[in-house]
Amino acid sequence: MPMDVDLGLENTYIKHTKLTYIDGELGVLRYRGYDINDVVNNLSFMETAYLMLYGRIPDSKELKLFSSYIGDGKLPERIFSMIDTFPEGDPLSMASSVFAALAIDNNMKWSIDENKRNAGRIIGLSFNVFANIYLHIKGKKLYNIDLGDPVSGFLRVTNNMDPKNVKAFEAAMILYMDHEIPASTTAALVTASTLSDMLSSLSSAMNALKGPLHGGAAENAFLEFLDIGSPENVKPWFNEHIIKNRERLIGFGHRVYKTYDPRIKKFRELSMSLCDEKNRIILDTALELERVALDYFREKKIYPNTDFFSGLLFNELGFEHWFFTSLFALSRVTGILAHIIEYNENEQRLIRPRAIYNGDGERFIKR
């Protein structure tokens, strides 16, 4: 008999991985052995996605072939009709429904030979899924975006095609691409471990990612900055909410990082460089909040997490706060697929943990 349960699976390892290395004490994150800042400063989204799936940086021929897989990710008409029926509401629930609907008649049954090709197509599909959910919520006509360069094709839905913005959005898509096995990736792995298909596994992941303890922090941190309103309000707001009422400061703290999250450097640099006059007060408020909070939390090793800065950037790129979690999810699709493939190719085993029964002893129904 086990002594106790491992609540939150905090001390349980369910797979080996060659994808992402994290050292939470030193603040290190590597994709396939390359430091995250090296990756984001030198590789494109497509090269990084290839690196995660195939384990190496592609040459131009390999990249062309991979691009053609991604280009296959076009949504059929029936999916546009389906999206058009969705009521106003949560984009992640819409994404989960669309991935599930794409699985109904998909011909991507589990096959080691076809997995990476299918993953490329699903990455293309996911750019179309989220672009069209955005268009639908904005009341616009749905269409298959140009997947030749999915990152700029996607940004076109916001009419925000300045090359500086495309580069910044591409960096965000790389920074969020993988982070070992948080709840959403684990949900996908549980589904995939039954040898269910990759689209159904993604559908599971979306439902886990939407929870406020996981994907929702970027939006909530941004709303926090709006609520504070200006740098002068930071101190009184912090004293009232965080010190007196003992509320959690959203965008601070992390289960793994006990120092600065290494992705913050780039997120901060980008949000500072794209900030215009209209957004200056939000950025200044955030920077003052970071300063005040660091002073207060440093001893407890509570530092800002990526979500403290990513919302600032997504806002500057023209996205509304209700879509921030979707952008995180879109970027994470590649990492989730890479983990599914790695698990089922190397260590495939049905994930089926146990629960320790602590209910009544045997009882008898008396009628």
Ligand code: ACO
């Ligand atoms: N604000 C105030 N106090 C905090 C915060 C915070 N953001 N984070 C941790 N603490 C405190 C706790 O109150 C606790 O204090 P205590 O020991 O005096 O009771 C201590 O630090 C440890 O907290 P735990 O909740 O046990 O730490 P855990 O590792 O589980 O927390 C979490 C991680 C959930 C992210 C937490 O830091 C938090 O709630 N942060 C705010 C929400 C957030 O930003 N989420 C995004 C996470 S990153 C991501 O998902 C991409």
